[in-house]
């Protein structure tokens with residue numbers, strides 16, 4: 001039987017776990033023996049068919065930064081972003097698929113083929129980013145059976161391996177994203193209450209603050225720029241990260257800076273770092289408060305805080321949490337791996353539900369009794385033009401159809417009416433957000449829906465949004481009289497699917 005896998009496709013590092021014969025998730029190291037693969041890609045200069053992913057790509061950046069890509073997760077779902085290498089424009093989906101391909105290939109070489117996989121995403125990823133992540137998996141030759149939210153995956157792993165119960169808060173601060181999820185855990189039953197997050201707030205933002213300090217110190221001393229090329233920037237980005245990690249262990253970190261006007265030694269103290277990181281911490285605090293508000297809980301009502309993501313090693317993060325919740329944090333062993341391990345468990349549960357015949361008896365018995373109820377992470381609606389009761393005039397409004405934090409799977413329907421006589425088409429907008437003012441919600445898709453000719457005004461249009469347990473939304477707009485319907489898939493490709501031709505092209509690429 002092929003392996004069942006969970007993949008944590010991280011902004012800075014990615015991991016892959018498979019379920020062993022008794023249904024326990026295990027990390028599969030890459031062929032260099034590392035359990036975490038840097039999410040960095042480098043296009044070889046001498047052999048255009050060779051693409052390096054991982055540590056070698058990190059090091060190659062110092063020699064030629066133009067041919068390197070990192071932090072691609074920050075661009076996934078962005079149709080305007082591409083990286084041009086030797087005349088070819090690489091999309092974020094294609095670039096992400098190279099990282100997934102490396103993970104899949106290295107696992108296959110050691111543990112046998114993987115086919116079915118669940119990939120984790122930040123809880124606050126929108127539909128387009130979720131679909132783009134699935135497309136990247138398909139391009140890498142994976143059958144993506146589901147998507148799981150990263151903090152949910154982490155909680156799934158912790159709750160099945162440790163004594164966790166009551167109201168649990170998962171605090172996930174990774175390289176590029178922050179998520180907080182609150183859940184209720186009772187034995188192997190886990191019910192998600194709510195999530196909050198920011199997919200542009202993570203370790204690399206803390207590194208940038210340190211890098212700014214290094215550049216400032218150099219400029220003050222030499223009246224000259226420390227960094228004069230992309231390659232030097234790559235090197236000092238990594239130096240800044242190293243300083244940050246040292247400060248998690250010690251109060252001071254020291255480094256030599258070798259700039260064009262001379263070299264100097266700098267000392268960055270924890271105090272300096274914490275001052276520069278204050279705005280980032282304030283954003284994190286706001287999201288934490290928002291999650292507690294949404295769950296209608298006080299900090300004193302949280303029984304346990306679980307940590308996920310490498311950036312939770314930052315001393316300021318840990319001290320702040322202990323102060324906020326009033327109890328010492330449990331020593332967390334597996335902040336780097338818990339998401340991939342939980343994603344593998346999620347993949348096993350999905351397979352048991354959807355393709356039980358492909359799951360071995362050992363795995364099914366290992367996953368017995370684990371029960372997870374997730375919720376939908378945003379409110380979804382559509383823009384409509386009702387008549388204002390007070391003024392009698394038409395207004396433009398966002399009407400919520402599916403409410404945030406509804407347990408999955410869920411489905412909700414709303415009926416809307418055409419505005420004018422002979423209306424030939426509807427402009428459909430799918431929104432994500434809480435506000436009734438369209439200015440303050442995210443418009444995640446727009447489509448034209450053609451209507452039959454010569455009809456009176458006020459013909460009903462039924463709108464159904466469905467959110468499945470695999471964290472994907474499906475929308476249907478139905479003209480009730482004619483029965484014609486428009487079904488919306490959130491996709492970047494015109495035809496909605498990753499084409500076989502594209503998959504074949506990616507298959508031919510050599511990734512090391």
Ligand SMILES: Nc1ncnc2c1ncn2[C@@H]1O[C@H](COP(=O)(O)OP(=O)(O)OP(=O)(O)O)[C@@H](O)[C@H]1O
Nearest residue numbers: 010011012013174175176177203248309310311313
């Ligand atoms: N000792 C440490 N002190 C501070 N930060 C650390 C330490 N160890 C790792 N980190 C940071 O953790 C981040 C990587 O964590 P992780 O692998 O969880 O993120 P990711 O999965 O790549 O990102 P994301 O989940 O946000 O997409 C990096 O920014 C790294 O610098």
Ligand SMILES: [Mg+2]
Nearest residue numbers: 010174309339
């Ligand atoms: Mg992560």
